[in-house]
Amino acid sequence: MSPSSRSGVVAIVGRPNVGKSTLLNHILGQKLSITSRRPQTTRQHLLGVLTRGRDQIVFVDTPGLQLRPGKRMNRAMNREVETVLPGVDLVLFVVEALRWTAADENVLRLLRECDLPVLLVVNKVDRVQERERLLPWIEERVREFGYREVIPLCARRKRDVEHLLEALIRYLPEGPHLYPEDHLTDRSERFLAAEIVREKLMRLLGEELPYSVGVSIESFHEQGKTLHIDAVIWVERPGQKPIIIGHQGRLLKKIGTQARRDMERLFGRKVMLHTWVKVREDWTEDERALKQLGFDI
Numbered sequence: 500m501s502p503s504s505r506s507g508v509v510a511i512v513g514r515p516n517v518g519k520s521t522l523l524n525h526i527l528g529q530k531l532s533i534t535s536r537r538p539q540t541t542r543q544h545l546l547g548v549l550t551r552g553r554d555q556i557v558f559v560d561t562p563g564l565q566l567r568p569g570k571r572m573n574r575a576m577n578r579e580v581e582t583v584l585p586g587v588d589l590v591l592f593v594v595e596a597l598r599w600t601a602a603d604e605n606v607l608r609l610l611r612e613c614d615l616p617v618l619l620v621v622n623k624v625d626r627v628q629e630r631e632r633l634l635p636w637i638e639e640r641v642r643e644f645g646y647r648e649v650i651p652l653c654a655r656r657k658r659d660v661e662h663l664l665e666a667l668i669r670y671l672p673e674g675p676h677l678y679p680e681d682h683l684t685d686r687s688e689r690f691l692a693a694e695i696v697r698e699k700l701m702r703l704l705g706e707e708l709p710y711s712v713g714v715s716i717e718s719f720h721e722q723g724k725t726l727h728i729d730a731v732i733w734v735e736r737p738g739q740k741p742i743i744i745g746h747q748g749r750l751l752k753k754i755g756t757q758a759r760r761d762m763e764r765l766f767g768r769k770v771m772l773h774t775w776v777k778v779r780e781d782w783t784e785d786e787r788a789l790k791q792l793g794f795d796i
């Protein structure tokens with residue numbers, strides 16, 4: 500390994516819904532982390548490894564830091580962010596252009612407590628109509644904290660993402676790769692399968708229900724060239740079950756079909772997916788249930 504290769508860990512943090520997971524997926528050029536138009540989509544951190552020639556950057560997507568985490572699950576989500584930070588070389592603090600809120604302020608409070616270089620990523624600039632407001636808004640941000648750089652971008656735009664990568668590589672230490680070249684993530688296919696089902700629930704369910712839903716994979720095995728996956732969707736109340744199943748089972752079928760397609764794309768194999776809905780009263784407050792779903796309680 501040449502001594503001039505760079506390698507390091509970069510945390511992607513910010514309040515919910517600013518586009519952290521979208522950014523990770525566009526950096527990797529592959530959909531790995533789930534996204535939706537709702538806040539609190541990501542619940543657990545996830546590594547995405549980008550190897551480019553001699554350099555390797557390990558990105559950590561994190562749950563959106565919540566200002567007032569009510570339920571036990573939400574508190575565990577916030578803790579995910581706090582435990583990731585001490586092990587990283589650089590932080591990308593993602594915010595939404597022209598929208599600075601108390602929740603962003605709360606993220607900044609956390610960053611002030613750690614002595615890490617921070618780049619401010621001002622996302623969703625494609626939505627900004629009054630361009631002349633952007634510069635004064637950024638100047639305000641820079642007065643509040645000593646960001647190493649401010650990078651306005653649209654996470655979905657290739658050249659913007661390229662520019663971000665060129666900027667951030669300079670802040671990483673020289674050193675050998677941390678993972679093999681073809682390594683994409685630290686998460687198992689089982690975890691990713693559960694996340695894909697949860698993404699469809701986040702995207703297809705009405706207002707409050709997605710926050711009561713969890714997904715576990717009960718069985719995951721390969722038979723010939725096909726992956727057989729059994730997923731259980733957990734809800735908190737008996738009344739929530741028929742909503743997810745839908746009229747004549749249509750909604751659950753739609754969730755299953757969309758999830759299966761994404762799994763086939765990600766795993767590169769044919770997938771047979773079976774889904775069930777089960778009630779586990781107040782699982783978002785239940786320590787054992789949270790542990791089973793992979794939360795570090």
Ligand SMILES: Nc1nc2c(ncn2[C@@H]2O[C@H](COP(=O)(O)OP(=O)(O)OP(=O)(O)O)[C@@H](O)[C@H]2O)c(=O)[nH]1
Binds near residue numbers: 515518521538540655
């Ligand atoms: N217009 C626009 N929308 C974006 C951009 N980046 C992300 N989005 C949208 O913003 C929404 C939230 O994106 P996510 O990537 O799920 O956001 P997140 O920060 O990971 O959210 P949490 O996991 O809930 O913390 C989705 O509807 C995305 O499509 C962007 O650059 N421009």
Ligand SMILES: [Mg+2]
Binds near residue numbers: 521532562563
């Ligand atoms: Mg996310």
